[in-house]
Amino acid sequence: MPKDHGIGASPTRREDVRFLTGRGKYTDDIALQGQTYAVFARSQVANGVIKSIDTSEAEKMPGVLAVFTGEDFVDVGGNPAGWQINSRDGEPMKEPKRPVLAHGKVRHVGDAYAAVIAETEEQARDAAEAIVAEIDEQPAVVDMAAALKDGAPLVHDEIETNQCFDWGWIEDNRAATDEAIKNAPHVTTLELVNNRLVPNAMEPRASTADYDPGTGDYTLYTTSQNPHLTRLLISAFVLGIPENKLKVVAPDVGGGFGSKIYHYGEEALVLAAAKKIGRPVRWTASRSESFLTDAHGRDHVTKIELACEKDGTFIAFRTETMANVGAYLSNFSTATPTFLHGTLMAGNYAVPNVYVNVKAVFTNTAPVDAYRGAGRPEATYSLERVIDMAARELGIDPLEIRRKNFVQPDQFPFTSAAGLEYDTGDYGALVDKLEEMIDRKGFEARRKESEKNGKLRGLGVNTYIEACGIAPSNLVGVLGSRVGLYDAATVRVNATGNIAVMVGAHSHGQGHETAFPQVVADMLGIDENSVEIVHGDTSKIPFGMGTYGSRSLAVCGSAVVRATEKVINKGKKIAAHMLEASEADIEFTDGQFSVAGTDKSVGFGDVALKAYIPHDFPLEEVEPGLEETAFYDPANFTYPAGAYACEVEVDPETGKVTIERFAAADDFGNVINPMIVSGQVHGGLAQGIGQALLENTTYDADGQLISASYMDYAMPRADDVPFYSVDHSCQTPCTHNPLGVKGCGEAGAIGSPPSVVNAVIDALQSGGHTNVTHIDMPLTPSRVWSAMNS
Amino acid sequence: MTQVSMTVNGKPVSGEVEGRTLLADYLREDLRLTGTHIGCDTSQCGACVVHVNGKAVKACTMFAAEAEGAEVTTIEGMANPDGSLNTIQQAFQDHHGLQCGFCTPGMVMSAAALLEENPKPTEAEIRDYLEGNICRCTGYHNIVKAIMAASGQDVSAIAAE
Numbered sequence A: 001m002p003k004d005h006g007i008g009a010s011p012t013r014r015e016d017v018r019f020l021t022g023r024g025k026y027t028d029d030i031a032l033q034g035q036t037y038a039v040f041a042r043s044q045v046a047n048g049v050i051k052s053i054d055t056s057e058a059e060k061m062p063g064v065l066a067v068f069t070g071e072d073f074v075d076v077g078g079n080p081a082g083w084q085i086n087s088r089d090g091e092p093m094k095e096p097k098r099p100v101l102a103h104g105k106v107r108h109v110g111d112a113y114a115a116v117i118a119e120t121e122e123q124a125r126d127a128a129e130a131i132v133a134e135i136d137e138q139p140a141v142v143d144m145a146a147a148l149k150d151g152a153p154l155v156h157d158e159i160e161t162n163q164c165f166d167w168g169w170i171e172d173n174r175a176a177t178d179e180a181i182k183n184a185p186h187v188t189t190l191e192l193v194n195n196r197l198v199p200n201a202m203e204p205r206a207s208t209a210d211y212d213p214g215t216g217d218y219t220l221y222t223t224s225q226n227p228h229l230t231r232l233l234i235s236a237f238v239l240g241i242p243e244n245k246l247k248v249v250a251p252d253v254g255g256g257f258g259s260k261i262y263h264y265g266e267e268a269l270v271l272a273a274a275k276k277i278g279r280p281v282r283w284t285a286s287r288s289e290s291f292l293t294d295a296h297g298r299d300h301v302t303k304i305e306l307a308c309e310k311d312g313t314f315i316a317f318r319t320e321t322m323a324n325v326g327a328y329l330s331n332f333s334t335a336t337p338t339f340l341h342g343t344l345m346a347g348n349y350a351v352p353n354v355y356v357n358v359k360a361v362f363t364n365t366a367p368v369d370a371y372r373g374a375g376r377p378e379a380t381y382s383l384e385r386v387i388d389m390a391a392r393e394l395g396i397d398p399l400e401i402r403r404k405n406f407v408q409p410d411q412f413p414f415t416s417a418a419g420l421e422y423d424t425g426d427y428g429a430l431v432d433k434l435e436e437m438i439d440r441k442g443f444e445a446r447r448k449e450s451e452k453n454g455k456l457r458g459l460g461v462n463t464y465i466e467a468c469g470i471a472p473s474n475l476v477g478v479l480g481s482r483v484g485l486y487d488a489a490t491v492r493v494n495a496t497g498n499i500a501v502m503v504g505a506h507s508h509g510q511g512h513e514t515a516f517p518q519v520v521a522d523m524l525g526i527d528e529n530s531v532e533i534v535h536g537d538t539s540k541i542p543f544g545m546g547t548y549g550s551r552s553l554a555v556c557g558s559a560v561v562r563a564t565e566k567v568i569n570k571g572k573k574i575a576a577h578m579l580e581a582s583e584a585d586i587e588f589t590d591g592q593f594s595v596a597g598t599d600k601s602v603g604f605g606d607v608a609l610k611a612y613i614p615h616d617f618p619l620e621e622v623e624p625g626l627e628e629t630a631f632y633d634p635a636n637f638t639y640p641a642g643a644y645a646c647e648v649e650v651d652p653e654t655g656k657v658t659i660e661r662f663a664a665a666d667d668f669g670n671v672i673n674p675m676i677v678s679g680q681v682h683g684g685l686a687q688g689i690g691q692a693l694l695e696n697t698t699y700d701a702d703g704q705l706i707s708a709s710y711m712d713y714a715m716p717r718a719d720d721v722p723f724y725s726v727d728h729s730c731q732t733p734c735t736h737n738p739l740g741v742k743g744c745g746e747a748g749a750i751g752s753p754p755s756v757v758n759a760v761i762d763a764l765q766s767g768g769h770t771n772v773t774h775i776d777m778p779l780t781p782s783r784v785w786s787a788m789n790s
Numbered sequence B: 001m002t003q004v005s006m007t008v009n010g011k012p013v014s015g016e017v018e019g020r021t022l023l024a025d026y027l028r029e030d031l032r033l034t035g036t037h038i039g040c041d042t043s044q045c046g047a048c049v050v051h052v053n054g055k056a057v058k059a060c061t062m063f064a065a066e067a068e069g070a071e072v073t074t075i076e077g078m079a080n081p082d083g084s085l086n087t088i089q090q091a092f093q094d095h096h097g098l099q100c101g102f103c104t105p106g107m108v109m110s111a112a113a114l115l116e117e118n119p120k121p122t123e124a125e126i127r128d129y130l131e132g133n134i135c136r137c138t139g140y141h142n143i144v145k146a147i148m149a150a151s152g153q154d155v156s157a158i159a160a161e
Helices: A016-020 A121-130 A171-182 A227-238 A265-277 A287-293 A376-394 A398-405 A427-438 A440-452 A473-478 A512-524 A552-579 A604-612 A674-693 A747-766 A781-788 B023-030 B087-094 B104-117 B123-132 B141-150
Strands: A036-042 A048-054 A064-069 A112-118 A132-137 A163-169 A186-194 A206-212 A217-222 A246-249 A281-284 A300-308 A314-326 A353-362 A456-465 A487-493 A499-503 A531-534 A586-589 A592-595 A601-603 A627-632 A641-650 A657-667 A725-727 B002-008 B011-017 B049-052 B055-058 B071-073
Touching: A016 B087, A016 B104, A036 A121, A036 A265, A036 A287, A048 A112, A064 A121, A064 A265, A112 A121, A112 A132, A112 A265, A163 A171, A171 A300, A171 A314, A171 A353, A186 A376, A206 A265, A217 A227, A217 A265, A227 A246, A227 A265, A265 A281, A300 A376, A314 A376, A376 A398, A376 A456, A376 A747, A398 A427, A398 A456, A427 A440, A427 A456, A427 A641, A427 A657, A427 A725, A440 A456, A440 A641, A456 A747, A487 A552, A499 A512, A499 A552, A512 A531, A512 A552, A552 A586, A552 A592, A552 A601, A552 A604, A552 A627, A592 A604, A601 A604, A641 A747, A657 A674, A657 A747, A674 A725, A674 A747, A674 B141, A747 A781, B011 B023, B023 B049, B049 B104, B055 B104, B087 B104, B087 B141, B104 B123, B104 B141, B123 B141
Parallel strands: A036 A281, A217 A246, A314 A353, A499 A531, A657 A725, B002 B071
Antiparallel strands: A036 A112, A048 A132, A064 A112, A163 A353, A186 A300, A206 A217, A206 A281, A300 A314, A456 A641, A487 A499, A487 A627, A586 A592, A592 A601, A641 A657, B002 B011, B049 B055, B049 B071
């Protein structure tokens, strides 16, 4: 029987009621008394020298209150990169300044060089168009290989190169890997592109700032996955506003997928403007601005080699990647292609040799940073495509070659050749489950049926492993992170026994308001409806690092557990006093504190009330109140893993690919709310299928973004995807966090692209197109048809 | 400025708007009915779908002035008279048909229009009808399932939670 409450149950989400009735409160829904509007003037060229900016006409326009240019921010700091990467020769990465507004040069289409504040949005827009900027257009660099050539135009003149870093992982393994590949009986080589994507949260970015001249306090309402991180970046690096004078509030957030982790210049601009004009300043991105300026994702060009024995035993993986970081370093842009990618290049496999080289490249394009999965989809795609290709070359079943090389259940904890210590897993069980879910035995009959209808049918499989629950501070510190990655929670028991839990994680669709109370209520033996989550407001919550990297439950949830344990321990002291017993004899089960071996007990609610009416407390032994905070810093990453299968039909007349079946078997460790977990996987699958078949971010040679609207950027629609079959019953609980959870948010997007592409290649091969061994994503009808007819 | 009058969620409203003011902006900024969301600037995403004289309309595709005299229903007007969720809203909650909630008002308004004209749509008909509503969170699985459930169809055979 499924549970009806607590951990493992699927109560419907309490946040849904406000969303379904139009009463959600997103940043752009907030209207402050006397608010004004900001509109940005943005570069229309990809690379240009700013000769002059004439704002005089704009300043005279109706309703205009202020105009800002880059000149106004020359004395404030840049928006920093959060992760220091060193090149193979020990040189630190190149870190050109990322200003609030472009100054001296514009470096990508959409780069903001001025902003207007006006009484209405329309007046601000009209005035922004009246700004006269003389920008001397320079040749742009868009293609990474071209950007690395001698004499290429420079994105940042002061660093004299477009290469941010040239990183090796693990450098000491390089020679052994080269040697292993040189001597291997079989080497499969694949060159591929991991296509550039735009995250496209449905809620565009928005920021409203307010300044109180009476107190000197600033408030920033903004679309953020991590309000404390935003505050820290603005305070410590950019504007220098003292942290205790800046409140950052992220109300309901309409999706993020990584793009709302980062601090953006618009946030700093509205804060500075609110102070200058003494009124609230509001800015909301149009979708076109989102396409031009949100941090994009992926964009790797990779060569991967797999060396193996003739029987398919893996000997080595060697990867060379160029990773686009765009025109400026976004906050986690340097971690994504390195430690979130290179460290996963052993996959689920007991392969002895792994070496990864990543060159990060500046180009005249929007910044690129973590997008759902962040580095791990790139690792998974490279590995699982080249494995599929090797299996075909060697005549080995694609699941068998994987089974043969899996880390086996009795090998955990297992240190991979890429340096991570996987704590638990059972990859064979996932593959067994997958075969059942996809009905592999019935595939040949389905293929014949498709062939009768003139269609080619293919089955593609892959596995994945990811490092989630980002992350242990001591480990990421060694690897170059400039922040710690713990999280925090405060459990406040009110006098009447209901509870507020203040958490550092921040939901942007994940259902924290429902799932976290399940944990607390289960531990305290109380009704989960009496537990309320408070999040998203730096003035109300402890300092937490927010929601990304599938970390909310594994890291912040663990902090919730620890804080709740402290509440129970404090409750035992109070109960001991109330029951006139020794604290050591107090047990707590099902909401009752009782004296072991007796029938004496007192309920949680009575203890809570007593905590706030301490008339007869032994104050030297126990303080009044019942409120506890815990900071939790994990011992390791968590390692969710899965096996995915996709079945496609290809129309040989048009090249159109249709997804007929998709099955996902995931190991997320223990699961708190299975309904929410399945929903997370569904969403990730659609994004992965979108990457594989539809989505592509295209710049032309001049750096103009060709795919800058939903007319041109192919978002997955309801009729592009099937009903999915998802399962998370194969559970090997995480060994180092108290809930045994691993994280589920990114899995679908990480695991799905290779199986889609593998399925299309399988379909084409079955139709006699044996020369087609790879097609770069997205597999549009045009690309598939061209491959078939080449 | 132009004077406009219309009925929104059963209540008469009127005000002055610029000729260029879109219905979506009038609802959000003038009437403060912020449940109607704006997710794009090319009339693609469907987050702003409302009903105008009983038809589903993207509120970014018409000027407020064009709604003169119209009966407009927004997401705020969809719950039952006692404030409880209506059948479609309840099905979205029961089947986890929403995550971040941003596309949800448009999805519910489109679903209501679909079921008005086709009370028992097939899966394919639902997916086809939702062509103009983009969701980035759910992968559509539970949205389609919720709409089938709201139409009284048995969805127990559709994969899992």
